Amino acid sequence: MTRQVPLVLCFLFGIVMILTEFVPHSRSQGLYQGIVNWSLIISPFALVLAVATLIQTHWTRISRHTEHWQYSYVVFIGIIIMVLIGVPTFLNNVSFLSKIGLSFGPKSPIFEWLFNNVQVPMDATMFSLLAFFIASAAYRAFRARTFEATLLLITALIVMMGNVPIGDLIWNTVMAWTPWDDVTSTARQWILDNPNLSARRGIILGVSLGVISQSIRIILGIERSYLGGD
Amino acid sequence: MLEKLMNIDRRIIFIAIALSVIIPTLLPVNLPITGSEPTQKLYDYIDALPPGSTIMLAFDYGPSSLAEPAPMAEAVMKHCFDKGVRIIGVTLIVDAVTLADKLMQKVSEEKGAVYGKDYVLLGFRPGVTQVILGMGTEIAGVFESDYTGKPLSEIPMMANITNYDQIDLLLDLSAGSTVEIWITYANVKYGLQIAAGVTGVIVSQMYPYLQTGQLVGLMPGFLGAAEYEKLINAPAKGTEGINTESFAHLLIVGLVIMSNIAFFVHQRQSVGASSRSQREE
Known part of the structure; x- marks a missing residue:
């Protein structure tokens, strides 16, 4: 019973919250608002729990005289x-x-x-x-031991110098004979706009798909580790 | 010698870093600041808002990281008060309320802004996602009173503000993952326009949202604060910070290059020595 009730609640609220996203009816939106209000009321209890855990942890340290008690x-x-x-x-x-x-x-x-x-x-x-x-x-x-490490090193140095105005100042002074100005900040911006953006988007997509699949597993009761125990 | 250089005592590096921060702080330098597109976009967006518009400033940073977002907040608040744009302060981080209150008071005194008319600080409520979602329907449903305990119904500025529909922009000043939460729940669900000012370490995470237009602008770390200060022609802590940071970056880049030169020379010497010993055998 102690496991079934949370599983049923999780399934019901999970399904209801998904449905409210797709049903614009006033009753559906009223239900959605009600659940949001409930969770706003429940949230402060997490703080109470956190303080209680903190007190318990430090009280145990003092009573057991553990290191730096x-x-x-x-x-x-x-x-x-x-x-x-x-x-x-x-x-x-x-x-x-x-x-x-x-x-x-x-x-x-x-x-x-x-x-x-x-x-x-x-x-x-x-x-x-x-x-x-x-x-x-x-x-x-931070040493260029391999090809990948060298790429990482060069990229990091460009971004570090492009992130501060002294990077462009040095370039514009030392490389004044070239037709290009502010190359360090331009190179930094290109790195952030292209390779960085592509890699980040890949990570976001991967994480999002993982979150969706894990959420489905939790709603359907396949994933039960949040209940604790085995 | 090379061995020594490669394994330099870390205390020497610590002293060098400390000096690279202390000296430029005591002897300020003025390095030329070039503007970047994400900061310019944010400035243009706020600059185009008509007087009487409202922006929400989310102070989502704690005392540990205030050095970067606080100058951004200050610069944006100055710009807003100059333009007659009203500000609603809010935070998802419990530590930030006192910081936000202090900063809002400072800037409002400087610009002659009036609490309750030009700006208001709602404060903190626990439950990050729920707070964002709740304000989407009704701000007063989440914050029934402001930070000082005054009911929102008694604050003139909040008279015509019910939810995100009356907010022209949310600027999240963040040192963590709150920008993504604001985008997911306030931008995607309620269509609230969002911009961000973030610490240097999380700037790279923001670029996918900039490209999709889910972020209308971005202030990247000290650089963003300095750029915004330059745009409003009011150099302050952001400009000081980026000038100091410049020398710390320069030192770290110099140290990395030096350690790599020592590493390569040492490696070459080791290869040469081993091939000589092989020939002798």
Whole structure:
């Protein structure tokens, strides 16, 4: 029963949603809108589930003293502080708290300060580290060992130089004697417009066909891995 | 020597990259920026909109990648406010609301735009696909109030806006896969015109949609931001960013070329040494 009910629901909703795409009748569109509204209501529960999983994972780390378990306390401190400041907007009506300058919700100055001065720099720092690792990895691994690797290397160098104005500046200065201007950006654009576009379209078509076939398998109950278990 | 060059200490590369970013930031340079067609198309589309038109700006990027999409958003907002085009801000990424709010306030103060009349920030709702589909029927069905909690019915700008039919363009400023979701559910199903401003790493994924016309324009990374700033004659963070990025790219290209020269010379020497030893045997 625990497996049959989800399978039946999946089949019914899958078929209904497909049919509503092809039936422009007002009742069909009303049904479609109703289902979209339901899923809008269900979506926030995914966030609740995510927070619950996060708490469970870090609580397990602390209780089992796994590697770097101390950092899990930082996760809890972060969650508690942001929730205490960001969520209870009803406290804005408490005159005592307003008098001492405390406000709550996403527009609270404390919330905004923490976001702008803690989360933004930390996130930006993590992402910025990529530049260093990419440079180091490119130096070590980007070598013309084979014909294919050489093609990839040349293409990458052209796109990299064509993506920044210094590429055209160098070309127009060093190759000023040639009749062609802005060759690096033109070459980059040609690569993006032709080989890149063709390859991407092939990938999109392949992925789309895969998604369609997998969706049919799920609707018909052939693919059941989403139910968990074996 | 060649061995050393090929296996250079990565910390030296790290320092070189840091310097290639820090020096141009401290000593700004002005490199000539040539416009590309996708950015020009977006500019032309917005420029052709009559005053009173409405565009939706989707701030679909988080703090980690704001360096590229934020200057794009700023440039487009300046252009819109100058033209009298109204802006509805929305996001599918929870982190982006505060970023969007800060940026919209900054640009509106600079341009004298009024909240509720010239622009509005709806904020975030969970459920990416459902949010896009829901707004196609009724925006107020998804966002009953704006980011500050004010009901949409009390916002003058939203009085005549029900769904995508009253939106002239959606510009998705993205650092992920949201552009494709907007195209699939808002363009294909509801016919909403879509343009994108994306980070450099996902630019190549956008070209099939540009060719089919599903994207009316595209701002590719820092370059797109700098190009748009040039088009509106207001150089700002995008122009600074692309100038700095130029030197980082130049350094990486130089390092790759240097490592390949060392690799080839080393390979040739190894082949020569092995053939000499074979002859001696």
